[in-house]
Amino acid sequence: MVQKLEYLKETPSQTAGPYVHIGLAPGAAGFDIYERELGQDIAGPNAKGERIRIEGLVIDGTGSPVKDVLLEAWQANADGIYPHPEVDGDVEEGFRGWGRVITNFETGEWGFDTVKPGCVPGRNGSTQAPHINLWIVARGINVGLNTRIYFDDEAEANAKDPIINMIEWENRRATLIAKRGERDGQVVYRFDVYLQGESETVFFDI
Amino acid sequence: MPLKGEFYQRDREWHPPAYTHDYKTSVARSPQKSLISLDQTVSEITGPRFGHSDIAALDNDLIYNYAGEGQSAIGERIILHGRVLDENARPVPNTLVEAWQANAGGRYRHKKDTYLAPIDPNFGGCGRTLTDENGYYFFRTVKPGAYPWRNWVNSWRPAHIHLSIFGTGFTQRLITQCYFEGDPLLGKCPIVKTIPTQEGRDSLVAALDMNATIPLDTIAYKFDIVLRGRRSTLFENRLEGN
Numbered sequence: 001m002v003q004k005l006e007y008l009k010e011t012p013s014q015t016a017g018p019y020v021h022i023g024l025a026p027g028a029a030g031f032d033i034y035e036r037e038l039g040q041d042i043a044g045p046n047a048k049g050e051r052i053r054i055e056g057l058v059i060d061g062t063g064s065p066v067k068d069v070l071l072e073a074w075q076a077n078a079d080g081i082y083p084h085p086e087v088d089g090d091v092e093e094g095f096r097g098w099g100r101v102i103t104n105f106e107t108g109e110w111g112f113d114t115v116k117p118g119c120v121p122g123r124n125g126s127t128q129a130p131h132i133n134l135w136i137v138a139r140g141i142n143v144g145l146n147t148r149i150y151f152d153d154e155a156e157a158n159a160k161d162p163i164i165n166m167i168e169w170e171n172r173r174a175t176l177i178a179k180r181g182e183r184d185g186q187v188v189y190r191f192d193v194y195l196q197g198e199s200e201t202v203f204f205d206i
Numbered sequence: 207m208p209l210k211g212e213f214y215q216r217d218r219e220w221h222p223p224a225y226t227h228d229y230k231t232s233v234a235r236s237p238q239k240s241l242i243s244l245d246q247t248v249s250e251i252t253g254p255r256f257g258h259s260d261i262a263a264l265d266n267d268l269i270y271n272y273a274g275e276g277q278s279a280i281g282e283r284i285i286l287h288g289r290v291l292d293e294n295a296r297p298v299p300n301t302l303v304e305a306w307q308a309n310a311g312g313r314y315r316h317k318k319d320t321y322l323a324p325i326d327p328n329f330g331g332c333g334r335t336l337t338d339e340n341g342y343y344f345f346r347t348v349k350p351g352a353y354p355w356r357n358w359v360n361s362w363r364p365a366h367i368h369l370s371i372f373g374t375g376f377t378q379r380l381i382t383q384c385y386f387e388g389d390p391l392l393g394k395c396p397i398v399k400t401i402p403t404q405e406g407r408d409s410l411v412a413a414l415d416m417n418a419t420i421p422l423d424t425i426a427y428k429f430d431i432v433l434r435g436r437r438s439t440l441f442e443n444r445l446e447g448n
């Protein structure tokens with residue numbers, strides 16, 4: 001026998017279930033309970049940088065939009081600073097860097113407004129292209145899925161991004177890249193997530 | 207404060223796999239390709255922080271946080287309490303814990319829940335709280351009822367409370383469910399059984415805690431939550447020749 005390691009085991013994950021909205025977005029479940037729901041405003045009114053909107057669908061293995069998803073975003077500000085005590089530098093007053101959205105119950109469309117993040121440091125002196133970290137939970141998803149949203153107008157930075165480059169299958173890298181467009185004078189990126197199948201989005205074990 | 211170290215790798219054999227045949231909804235919603243493992247960067251090690259200005263005093267009291275004046279939720283009054291720890295057994299202070307559940311009859315206050323058990327007009331079914339400096343949290347609520355769901359024709363969920371926990375890094379983000387000691391439905395639930403080991407399943411069962419009950423008032427269950435642990439320093443520079 002050997003000595004015992006004293007670590008605890010992480011609490012096992014369970015699906016968020018169909019009623020995740022009650023806990024994390026009660027307004028969407030159909031009732032108002034909190035003075036303030038969390039995660040409604042990612043960047044706040046004072047954030048520098050380009051105002052953008054990101055929209056998409058989450059599509060299952062049958063090709064159908066998933067209509068009971070909750071997504072959480074975590075991003076740096078336009079200067080590439082995360083609002084966190086271990087990070088040097090300050091963010092704008094009211095910049096949260098975090099938000100959550102749910103899909104429309106009828107269409108499965110989701111969307112959130114924010115600012116485009118800046119480049120952030122990578123490991124070993126590298127630089128990561130602008131990206132938003134995304135966490136996806138829903139009924140039928142046993143452990144929340146992590147992916148990243150990159151931007152198609154950052155081709156140069158994307159080409160040098162250490163995470164994108166780590167993905168061995170070059171044809172899968174495009175699944176992480178949101179497509180820039182415009183609607184009513186506003187910048188709107190499209191980012192559809194494929195849970196399964198031929199065009200399956202790259203998900204990370206972080 | 208400088209960036210501290212990586213979080214320990216998640217034990218994917220301890221968590222449920224993505225594809226679990228008997229929990230049918232997972233079949234079309236589970237990635238088939240392998241997850242791509244990445245060395246954590248500042249994007250993963252950091253995460254959102256919350257403070258007392260984000261929540262209100264009554265948010266952790268589900269018996270009263272939606273009840274009308276002088277009213278309270280119907281059901282067995284319980285305290286659900288415990289600590290949020292990391293894998294190093296250190297408390298995780300000031301972290302947000304969110305909870306949601308069905309009422310005592312097993313009905314959710316949700317426009318998509320059509321179970322015939324009645325809505326309790328004084329029960330919303332959600333709460334949230336921050337852990338204190340020792341990682342301790344508690345909710346007061348009513349014990350949720352079992353409810354039927356469409357998986358097999360005759361499937362019933364054991365009583366459970368859904369919990370969402372943040373920690374300090376986005377890698378620690380976790381949603382789970384807390385079950386109750388002695389529930390006869392535990393061994394029959396395909397969602398519980400997505401967890402591969404009995405030991406893992408048992409770790410989601412809250413223990414009846416007589417020491418924490420309030421006599422003649424509220425019964426208590428203890429449920430500790432463990433988030434991923436972390437190295438104290440970031441080891442990112444490769445050694446020469448490595």
Ligand SMILES: [Fe+3]
Pocket residue numbers: 017019308363366368
């Ligand atoms: Fe449930």
